[in-house]
Structure formats: C-alpha cells, structure tokens
Amino acid sequence: MTTAAIYTQAEMVQALDGAAGAAREPAGGMADLAVAVRAFLAVEAQSAACVRLGGNLFDVVITGSGVQAWSAVAVMDEVQGGCGPVIEDPVNGWLYWLVPPGSCARWAWHGHAVCLGAPHTITLPPLSRRVPPGPYWLRPSASDRLVPVGPLRDALAQFRPEPAPHAALAARLGIAV
Secondary structure, rough: OOOOOOHHHHHHHHHHHHOOOOOOOOOOOHHHHHHHHHHHHHHHHOOOOEEEEEEOOEEEEEEEOOOOHHHHHHHHHHHHHHOOOOOEEOOOEEEEEEOOOOOOHOOOOOOOEEEOOOEEEEOOOOOOOOOOOOOEEEEEEEEEOOOOOHHHHHHHHHOOOOOOOHHHHHHHHHOOO
C-alpha cells in the first residue's frame, strides 16, 4: 500500500526545485511551466505574482475603468454566465481582461482597448483581494474560463470605456500600441 504525500505550497516548490537537479535548471521546455506554477502558487498564497503573458496561460486586454467599462463587464456577465477574470487597477484607472493566449496576435486595433501578449508581464493580485487598495479582482479568476475576445470587442465598441490606454501604455512600455 502506498500513501500519497501532502505538500504545502512551499514544500511543493522546494520539491520541484530539488527534482530539477543540483543546478536547479528545469528540463528543456519546462522553464515556462515552473515559472507559471510558482506564480500561481504565490497568488494562491495571498501574495502578488508577476506572470508572463502569452504562452499557454493568457493575454490581457487593457481598457479604461469606470461606468462604461463596468457596463461592458455586465454584458460579459450575461454572455458568459459570469464574466471571466477581470482585474481593476484603481491607481491607473484601468481594467485588465484576461483573454485566451494568442489573442494578441489576432487583435485588430481598437480605439478603446489594447491587447498585450508575450513578452509582456502582468502582476496578478492575491486571489482573495476583492477591494482596493491596489489592483484587485473585479471578477475573480476561475480555472475554467477566460474572457472571450469576440464578445469583449463588441461590448467595448458599444460602451467605449475612457480613457483609452494607448498613450499611457506606449509611454510606459516604450512601444506603439
């Protein structure tokens, strides 16, 4: 008879590091998985985590926050039977909509939203943070859904959340958006 080991989050990370060998370098192709596992364990452990966009996780659509954006969230609640994950950042006045990976490659320019994927990162707030201060989950992350891009684009075109994030993101990231 075998018994399954029950690990705390810290023990799981330590076990993963130990399994990687003395140099603690993940096997080829596993580096992204190890980074993702550590990030999600940090979020689950009530701390913020920086996560790379793209890959197999998600991309992010950034819009202004406020009444127009919240109206778009309400529409997405109806479309999805509860909107996929959305983070509100009251300091910058933005919403971060977590969308399927690869969305950035297919995203056409939108006057009220920007879609970012790899090589950019996003800092996810702890899963329990549902109110300010700082970024918080306006719609919590659920393992079974992301925000679908098509209906999101339609809702954003209808409600046109302001201010548009283009200029601020271009200045911050040093890119054209």
